[in-house]
Amino acid sequence: MPSPDLIAPDRLEELLGGAFPEGEQEARLQGLARELRAEAPPAPPTLLERVREIGEQPPRRRRINLLPRRQVLALAALVLCLAAFAGLLSQVDAGDDDSADSAAAEVTVEAAAVEESADLAPPRAMEPESGGVELDAGKAAQSDQRSALSDMQPRFPPLDRATDVKLWMEVRLADAEELSDAANESMTITRELGGWVAGSEIDTQGNEGRAELALRVPVNRVEDAIVRLGELGTVTGQQVETVDLQAAIDRREARIDQVERAIRALELRLETENLTAAQEIDIKLHLADRRNELADLRRENRSDRREAATSELTLALHTREAPAAQEDDEGGAAGAADDALRFLGDAGVIALFLLIVLSPVVLIGVLIWLALRSRTRRIETRILERQAPAAPPAPPAR
């Protein structure tokens, strides 16, 4: 069928708007439009009744939907973001630890490898008071930190009770050089206080480093040790663990009294009583057991008293930046700018992570949406191309 001569759409708009027709075709089109408008049938009365019924229904109450779809989706997205954020943080932390460990393992400079056994290195008595005075004079500027350290010092049990004190202290330093100096200084302080260094490990790499020193300090000097070691840098952590040994010592002392009395009684029986050979052997065996027990009890008490005489102090030195301390140090516009930059950096990392992780999902979603949309359009076009939309399309001509 030949295609009809199309009238220009603009001209058609003018004709529909009531323009005077020019030519027969335009007049016919205008007449056709008039005919269509005039003869269009009204809605049947039955439909009017149905629509009136619909319109007369009471207004629908706004349904209070506690969890609307959009909010649920937003919540799910938020949870996903938080999970991704948490995952990212854990990944970053794990990455830092791994890299630090591997770097330390690869390039470890034993700056001061002092491995001394506690048993083999008895405490060398120095003059702690004079040394302490000299150090205080040299570090008068750090008096504020000293007072702050005194404030944050843990409460130790009374000295008249035997107590095993384990103390862990973390100190931050500016760089590896300061760290090495601080490690040497801490050894000196320990010896000045009458203690000794049980072991040390110092790893430095470039400007970064960390050291861990196992120190034994007389229990009556541990508070001094905390203050003086704290002056080496910025204290970023402290932990104290105390175990009371006095109760066990007292219990053993009471048992020692009992055993001594028993030994005396057995010795008296051996000396005074007229015993048979079997009885004498039996008493001697008992006596030997009691003496062994007495020796064990005295050895355990000596060990506990020795343990209680010194405190085990683990000093961890590091050059890692402490975020909280950094925030305290900086203030004003520079601090705010740093915070903003840090926040933007974190946000960028998260955005990048989400982009990498979610982009395939988003891409698949977009492709599915496009495919569905295209399919809907195709179906719609097919429907609109039919003469009667409810009827199937005509079979192709052979």
Add this chain to the structure above:
Amino acid sequence: MGRRDETGALRRMRVVNALAPPLPRRAPLRRGFAEVAEEHLDDVHRYLLMFTADHALAEDLSAETFEKAFKSWRRYDPRRASERTWLCRIARNVALDYFRSESRRRKREERYALETAVAARMPDLGFGPELEAALATLSAGEREVLALRIVLDLDADAAARVLGIGRSACSMRLARALGKLEERMAADALA
């Protein structure tokens, strides 16, 4: 004295008017749904009748259109579209949904009945016999644009919005449909 006071009062009033913030634009008053439905019932029915070419179906789809419209009446924003355009858009979606589901249903049935004789129905749109015969040669999409632009007298923008196409595409579709109809009518007249 009195004149000077009056001038001063007027001046003050002008200053106040100049400084006062403009009153917020009031949304157009909304009519009741029943009133709107009765007013546009004929238009919606005519549109659907032209689109479906089926009286009973057009009636059912019209009723469904108004049910849907009633449910979403609260969400209707008069600033975005006129009531008639909004109702026609709903009617179109209702009709297309129906035809899609009908198409799926028919496909399912055809799987079990290979020989399906579908009698081509002659549309009964309520026009004169010549016009009716000419309209029967048009596709649903062509009848749809005729219904919107000519029978309902929607302007090009509103019709384009209902159809989900651009203004020029809508005009082109109308020109094609009207030209085809005119040609068919002329051919019938010659015969």
